[in-house]
Amino acid sequence: MKIIVTGGAGFIGSHLVRALLKEGHELAVIDELHHYYPPERKKEQLEFAREAGSFVFLKKGLLTDDEEVGLLFKKFRADCVIHLAAIPGVQKSLTAPLEYVDYDIKATVNVLKFSGETNVKHVLFASSSSVYGDLPNSPVKEEMAAGRVVSPYAAAKYGAESFCHAYAALYGFQMTILRFFTVYGPWGRPDMAIPGFIKNLIRNEPITLFGGGTARDYTYIDDCVGGILSAVKSAKGNQVYNLGSAQPISIEKVADTLAGHFPDAKVLRSGRRVGDVNFTWADITKAKRELDYSPRISFEEGIARTVEWAKSYEK
Ligand code: NAD
Structure with missing residues (x-):
């Protein structure tokens, strides 16, 4: 298939691009290397993706009805568009809400418009467990x-x-809408809790747990990518799917699991942050039934793989 991936230099995007290339798809990637976290890191993620093969890359923003982006859509004639580009993260959205209106809504409208005008058959959109609120x-x-x-x-x-x-x-x-649930793994986004904790622990610095008693449904990156690949192949009609692991893990268990890898871990506690939800827990019955989605990596295994990667990356 010919597939356009937006946000392909990001955490999930770079893993997805690798997996799509391995399946033999022809790809065009659009990513502006936004400074939400260092663009240098995104360049490294692009290189990680390129290890699996070559693809067209356009470093462009999707906020405006850009001529170059339009031209790429017209020339490439994609069968499918996977739209991951966005500014993610709850905390920054509290201080810069209008950026989120631009990057998460306006850019999406442009991608949908370009897709429609160039007869794309299937569009997939990366949504989030946060739409469920508390x-x-x-x-x-x-x-x-x-x-x-x-x-x-x-x-x-x-x-x-x-x-x-x-x-x-x-x-x-x-149209397929995929709601991701706290994705983690190698190249995990630096602003997220697990990558931040591991980085601190490698440097022998304390970690701070926000909100005792909270729990998240954590999804290992390979399971998330597996779900996207299944949706590209098997989704029918216009549907919304939860892609989680269906197992909430308490913040205390996160700390204990990490302490298994870093026995000297110092753990501090703080209150719940405004905007964060207490609990996420995906019902994945629909994705299992209709996409044959089945998350395989346990939390313990996922953390072990992530720690191993982080130790080699931080060296
Ligand atoms: P990421 O920040 O690593 O990747 C997003 C990429 O999009 C970045 O490389 C960025 O440069 C690019 N981008 C942003 N706005 C752009 C624009 N206007 N034009 C071009 N490129 C642009 O984030 P991620 O964790 O890989 O998340 C990917 C998607 O999944 C996002 O839509 C995010 O909201 C969603 N999501 C992620 C998680 C998670 O746990 N990581 C959970 C739920 C939903």
Whole structure:
């Protein structure tokens, strides 16, 4: 297949690009190397992706109806577009909400428009567990998202989902919305908890747990990428899927698992941060049934692999 991946220099994007190349797809990647975390790191992630093969790369932003981006869509004639580009993260969205309106909504509308105008058959959009807001401690099904968001990031993702539905109706392309649940692994995003904890522990610095008693459904990167690949192949019609591991892990268990690798770990505690939710827990019945999605990597195994990678990277 001919596939355009936006945000392909990012954490999930670079792993996805590698996996798609290994499956023999022809790729074009668009990424502006946004400074949310160092662009140098994104260049390294692009190199990591390139180890698996070659692809067209366009360093361009998706915020404007850019001529070069439009030209790439016209020339490349993709069968499928996987739209990952966004500014992620809840905390920054509290101080810079308008950037999220631009990067997570406006850029998505441009991608949907370019896709429709160039007869793309299938568009996939990276949404987030944050659209469920603060639900009680039980697994969330796809239809439980309406109107519960508690951060500008979540609001932007939920708004972008609405544009996805609208443009699928306007242009008739197939639309798949994938809601990711806290993805971690090698090349994990530096602003996220697990990569930050491991970096501190390698440097013998303390880690701070925000919000005792909270839990997250953590998804190992290979499982997340496996879910995206399954959706490219097997998704039918216009659908929304949770891609999580269906196992919430408490913040205390995260600290204990890491302490297994760093016995001298010093753990500090602080209150829950505004905008963060207490609990995430995916019901993945629909993705299992319709995409044959099946997360395989246990939390312990995923952490062991991530620590091993981080130790070699931080050297
Ligand atoms: P990332 O920041 O590593 O990757 C995003 C990439 O998009 C970056 O390389 C950035 O330069 C690029 N980008 C951003 N805005 C752009 C624009 N306007 N034009 C061109 N390029 C642009 O983040 P990630 O963790 O790999 O996340 C990928 C997607 O998955 C995002 O949409 C994110 O919201 C979503 N998501 C991630 C997680 C997670 O746990 N990592 C969870 C839920 C949802």
